Amino acid sequence: MKTTKxxxxxxxxxxxxxxxxxxxxxxxxxxxxxxxxITDFYAFQGEDSNNxxxxxxxxxxxxxxxxxxxxxxxxxxxxxxxxxxxxAVEDLVIQAVARDGKMYVFGPDVPNGTGLNSTIxxxxxxxxxxxxxxxxxxxxxxxxxxxxxxxxxxDDPFFMDFAQYGEIIAGNATSFxxxxxxxxxxxxxxSVVVEVPKTMIGGTGTINTWVETKRKQ
Amino acid sequence: MNxxxxxxxxxxxxxxxxxxxxxxxxxxMDQMSGPDFSGTFVQQDQMGRPAVNTVFVSGGSxxxxxxxxxxxxxxxxxxxxxxxxxxxxxxxxxxxDANALGQDAATFTGLLATDVLNVSLxxxxxxxxxxxxxTGRNLADDVITVELLLIxxxxxxxxxxxxxxxxxxxxxxxxxxxxxxxxSPW
Numbered sequence: 591m592k593t594t595k596x597x598x599x600x601x602x603x604x605x606x607x608x609x610x611x612x613x614x615x616x617x618x619x620x621x622x623x624x625x626x627x628i629t630d631f632y633a634f635q636g637e638d639s640n641n642x643x644x645x646x647x648x649x650x651x652x653x654x655x656x657x658x659x660x661x662x663x664x665x666x667x668x669x670x671x672x673x674x675x676x677x678a679v680e681d682l683v684i685q686a687v688a689r690d691g692k693m694y695v696f697g698p699d700v701p702n703g704t705g706l707n708s709t710i711x712x713x714x715x716x717x718x719x720x721x722x723x724x725x726x727x728x729x730x731x732x733x734x735x736x737x738x739x740x741x742x743x744x745d746d747p748f749f750m751d752f753a754q755y756g757e758i759i760a761g762n763a764t765s766f767x768x769x770x771x772x773x774x775x776x777x778x779x780x781s782v783v784v785e786v787p788k789t790m791i792g793g794t795g796t797i798n799t800w801v802e803t804k805r806k807q
Numbered sequence: 808m809n810x811x812x813x814x815x816x817x818x819x820x821x822x823x824x825x826x827x828x829x830x831x832x833x834x835x836m837d838q839m840s841g842p843d844f845s846g847t848f849v850q851q852d853q854m855g856r857p858a859v860n861t862v863f864v865s866g867g868s869x870x871x872x873x874x875x876x877x878x879x880x881x882x883x884x885x886x887x888x889x890x891x892x893x894x895x896x897x898x899x900x901x902x903x904d905a906n907a908l909g910q911d912a913a914t915f916t917g918l919l920a921t922d923v924l925n926v927s928l929x930x931x932x933x934x935x936x937x938x939x940x941x942t943g944r945n946l947a948d949d950v951i952t953v954e955l956l957l958i959x960x961x962x963x964x965x966x967x968x969x970x971x972x973x974x975x976x977x978x979x980x981x982x983x984x985x986x987x988x989x990x991s992p993w
Contacts, residue, residue: 613857613950618869626851633924634932634945637985642926645946645989654993667848671877678877678921689842705876710844729987740987745980747989748857750951751973758970765969775979776993783987788928796942798923800855800877804848 613748615650625649625663626803629779630748633799636785641736644670644684644786646801647779650746657743657778658725662688665806668782669708672698672791673798679704682791685711686741686782693741693782694719698790708804716790736787744781746774850874855922857934857950862895862958863888863919872922881920888916898961906957907964908940915957946982946989951975 615629616622629650636643646668652660667687671680684697687710699714711717720732723742732739751770757763791797852873854860864872865887875883889912893899899912906915925941926932932943935953944950952972959967980990 614852614854614860617854617860618852618873620870621852621873628852628854630857631854631924632944632946633926634943635930642928642932643986643988645987652992657992666851669848673877673923678880678923687844689844694842694844706850706874708848708850709846710848712844725992729991731986738986743992744987744989745978745992747946747978747982749949749975749978751975755973766973768972768974770974772975772979778992781987781989783989785986792928794928797926797928798855798877799926800853800923802850802853804850806846806848 613750615748621803626666626805628801628803629746631801632747638785640789641785641787642791644784644799644801645747646670646686646782647744647746647748648782648803649780650748650777651774652743652746652778652780654776654778660743660778660780662693662722662741662780662782663805664688664690667708667710667804667806669802669804670697670784671800671802674792674795676796676798678798683708683711684784684786686739686784688722688741691722692719693722693739695737695739695784698786706804716786736790738783738785740781740783742781743778746777746779748774750774853877853922855924856919857944858954859919859922862954863891863916865891877921877923880922881917885913885917885920888920889913892916892958896958896967898959898966905962907960907962908957909962910957947977949976 613630616627621627628648630647632645634643649660667685670684672682673679674681680701682698683701686693686695696711696714696717699711699716702709716735718732718734718737718739720739720741721730723730725743729740749772751766752773754763754766754770860869860872892912898904905911924944927942931939932945933939934944934948934950955971956964959971982988982990
């Protein structure tokens with residue numbers, strides 16, 4: 591029975607038309623491998639428990655040799671969306687965009703509109719900029735109005751035995767290995783990290799949050 | 808000569824006015840010589856919870872999922888998610904099957920189809936730590952094993968053990984306790 595179940599599982603996996611890649615690395619044809627490809631998104635309570643930190647990672651699977659040359663695309667806006675009333679529509683956004691070696695951060699603030707199109711809230715009272723941290727240098731952090739910002743290359747924090755999952759999908763294996771092997775070990779991403787006081791994003795309760803990349807038209 | 812001096816004074820006054828108007832703002836908002844933030848930016852990629860697009864969205868719909876706003880994702884994708892989940896996992900092959908959160912296929916995919924990350928502002932933030940469920944996502948959270956367990960592990964995490972844990976439980980570099988938290992690059 592157990593063998594039957596496993597066989598069924600493997601068959602089902604093979605029959606799937608999807609291919610798992612990773613958290614969101616190279617998730618879809620239009621963005622994969624490009625400068626707007628989001629690899630991962632995290633949101634968690636900061637070292638200061640009055641704060642929430644947001645992390646957006648882009649341009650995954652950078653080898654150490656390729657990392658120094660990797661840069662944020664100035665035509666790509668990174669937007670953290672925050673829904674404070676449970677309707678999955680953004681009430682607040684935090685925007686990050688690169689200009690001439692700096693990452694500019696605007697918000698949290700009310701967006702000019704919701705949905706697929708955005709304009710930059712360059713007049714927001716909540717804003718700061720931070721120099722990009724060069725590869726191989728200590729992290730450069732900028733603070734203002736209780737917010738903190740960082741932008742630059744980091745180790746990809748994602749971990750998974752993607753290679754073995756690929757073998758399972760391909761029908762070459764029936765289970766994961768133990769121990770597994772982290773396919774993302776030794777690779778880097780470009781990270782934007784923004785930490786804000788909870789009071790700026792609703793104060794209490796539960797928020798819904800997601801990250802978007804948007805390209806200048 | 809007087810005229811030239813006068814012109815110079817005018818020029819200096821203009822410069823002073825320009826400079827003053829700029830210095831009302833901080834350097835970020837310097838609209839005289841600062842960066843250009845104009846224009847409309849149109850969505851290309853989005854992400855809430857890890858691996859949702861890659862696992863649950865069918866091949867031809869992945870770009871479409873990335874440009875469907877979260878408030879419309881449930882209507883557009885829940886049915887596809889449920890079909891794919893039931894095809895993928897024997898733990899959801901039979902009527903009444905559920906995961907360890909007590910969610911049947913419709914409930915589980917109904918949660919996942921709206922691809923937003925729920926984050927608590929009142930305490931522990933974690934994808935799943937054995938007690939708290941979907942209150943955020945920490946760098947160290949083993950989100951893939953959590954998702955594999957919820958997909959393949961059945962009602963008590965015991966089903967399909969070979970498929971419900973990739974046995975990679977931690978990152979290859981230690982995270983920092985202080986901002987920006989992520990480890991330095993390789």
